[in-house]
Amino acid sequence: MNTVLVGAQWGDEGKGKVIDFLTEEADVVVRFQGGSNAGHTVVVGDKKYVLHLVPSGILHNGKHCVIGNGVVMDPFDLMRELEQVESWGFELKGRFHISERAHMVMQWHRALDKAEEAARPEGEKIGTTGRGIGPAYAAKVGRFGMRVGDILRPDFADLVRKQVAEANRKLVGLGAQPLDAEEMVRLYAPMVAALMPYVTDTIQFLHENLEAKRSLLFEGAQATMLDIDFGTYPFVTSSNPTAGGACTGTGVSPRAIDRVIGVLKLYTTRVGEGPFPTELLDADGETLRQRGGEFGATTGRPRRCGWFDAVIARYAQRVNGVDFWAMTKLDVLDAFPVVKICTGYRREDGFVYTTFPADLEVLSHCTPVYEELPGWQCETSKVTDYAALPENAKAYVNRILDLVGGKLGVLSVGPARETTLRIGI
Numbered sequence: 001m002n003t004v005l006v007g008a009q010w011g012d013e014g015k016g017k018v019i020d021f022l023t024e025e026a027d028v029v030v031r032f033q034g035g036s037n038a039g040h041t042v043v044v045g046d047k048k049y050v051l052h053l054v055p056s057g058i059l060h061n062g063k064h065c066v067i068g069n070g071v072v073m074d075p076f077d078l079m080r081e082l083e084q085v086e087s088w089g090f091e092l093k094g095r096f097h098i099s100e101r102a103h104m105v106m107q108w109h110r111a112l113d114k115a116e117e118a119a120r121p122e123g124e125k126i127g128t129t130g131r132g133i134g135p136a137y138a139a140k141v142g143r144f145g146m147r148v149g150d151i152l153r154p155d156f157a158d159l160v161r162k163q164v165a166e167a168n169r170k171l172v173g174l175g176a177q178p179l180d181a182e183e184m185v186r187l188y189a190p191m192v193a194a195l196m197p198y199v200t201d202t203i204q205f206l207h208e209n210l211e212a213k214r215s216l217l218f219e220g221a222q223a224t225m226l227d228i229d230f231g232t233y234p235f236v237t238s239s240n241p242t243a244g245g246a247c248t249g250t251g252v253s254p255r256a257i258d259r260v261i262g263v264l265k266l267y268t269t270r271v272g273e274g275p276f277p278t279e280l281l282d283a284d285g286e287t288l289r290q291r292g293g294e295f296g297a298t299t300g301r302p303r304r305c306g307w308f309d310a311v312i313a314r315y316a317q318r319v320n321g322v323d324f325w326a327m328t329k330l331d332v333l334d335a336f337p338v339v340k341i342c343t344g345y346r347r348e349d350g351f352v353y354t355t356f357p358a359d360l361e362v363l364s365h366c367t368p369v370y371e372e373l374p375g376w377q378c379e380t381s382k383v384t385d386y387a388a389l390p391e392n393a394k395a396y397v398n399r400i401l402d403l404v405g406g407k408l409g410v411l412s413v414g415p416a417r418e419t420t421l422r423i424g425i
């Protein structure tokens with residue numbers, strides 16, 4: 001059984017937690033896009049683990065974890081994270097693999113990310129994580145990127161000098177400090193020894209596993225509405241976090257994928273700039289933020305919070321072909337006397353959009369259309385069986401399923417591993 005898991009909203013749906021849960025029955029967990037802009041949290045007992053580049057399956061000794069060709073990897077972020085994983089007591093040798101085709105996020109990509117963001121006028125800022133993701137993917141698509149395998153080239157130092165010179169022209173143009181090329185050459189020299197033990201032909205590795213009928217689990221980072229093609233462009237990330245990205249980002253064919261699981265938070269959050277039709281700027285939004293601990297796992301920024309948006313969830317169901325939903329954070333809604341679901345966006349002239357418009361200008365003239373349902377106002381985080389949930393909570397979940405399609409596979413009622421109910425999968 002090969003499973004693709006994707007985020008259905010604007011990220012931070014609880015993908016890390018669900019991957020950790022599903023790793024029990026997988027053999028290989030594979031990241032296929034994004035980089036250290038991701039922050040995936042897994043809570044086991046009283047210990048909280050946050051992973052950025054390393055697949056969340058790493059917390060299960062014995063399972064293989066792969067960084068696929070579609071990822072952009074900052075070697076310094078990775079080395080720091082690998083040290084951390086080892087300090088937590090998990091083995092890496094022989095079970096952690098990096099694609100030689102993955103592109104690297106270099107120091108100058110990070111500098112450019114920050115300089116480009118600073119140069120954008122108010123209203124055009126994206127609110128990036130500052131991890132160099134956009135410039136690294138721009139270099140990849142522009143065909144002047146740096147792949148992991150390049151680190152072994154005899155002319156690697158010259159390549160660094162050339163790239164720094166090019167980046168410096170842009171940095172100076174943006175009014176930022178240029179970088180010292182020789183310092184960069186020195187900085188990256190030890191990377192060969194540090195990274196090489198993990199670098200391999202992951203396409204070959206994954207296909208050997210497929211032939212041996214082992215189960216692959218594809219861990220999406222970011223989410224559908226942050227997708228470069230399907231998201232709220234230009235307020236998006238620079239990769240394809242949707243299900244198709246699992247194939248292009250790993251070299252595994254779509255025909256090998258058996259099911260797609262979408263992770264859906266039972267309300268909505270967003271970090272960074274860009275449209276968010278159901279955003280709450282009132283006390284309800286603050287209640288969601290506090291109860292849900294909605295502060296970025298990577299940047300610590302407070303997340304914007306709002307009611308559940310069925311328009312984007314249905315869109316995510318279609319774009320990804322979601323078979324099963326992993327719905328998360330039901331417990332956060334326990335406090336509300338009324339819970340709301342957005343079913344459309346109403347234009348000033350009364351027209352209601354029930355699909356997500358490509359032109360973001362449209363959204364600025366719309367208000368959300370809400371359906372109100374009675375809350376349940378009792379604690380759900382101790383519930384271990386779906387049937388035992390309050391009737392109003394089940395009615396809320398079922399109404400969402402009616403509106404968005406797909407089946408319920410997993411329901412999460414707390415951050416910890418144990419607070420996960422297996423339903424239809």
Ligand code: GDP
Nearest residue numbers: 012013014015016039040041329412413414415
């Ligand atoms: P990811 O990026 O999709 O992996 O999600 P993050 O880790 O960035 O954010 C999800 C946050 O919600 C983390 O702090 C999780 O520990 C937490 N979380 C996940 N599922 C639940 C849940 O069902 N209830 C509550 N209260 N917290 C949850």
Ligand code: IMO
Nearest residue numbers: 011012037038039127128129221222237271272
């Ligand atoms: P996980 O995997 C939430 C957002 C940033 C910004 C936009 C572009 O934890 O769900 P980037 O640094 O990628 O160029 O920033 O995308 N963003 C995320 N938001 N969760 C994430 O990852 C995100 N990764 C990027 O806040 O708005």
Ligand code: MG
Nearest residue numbers: 012039040297
């Ligand atoms: Mg996150």
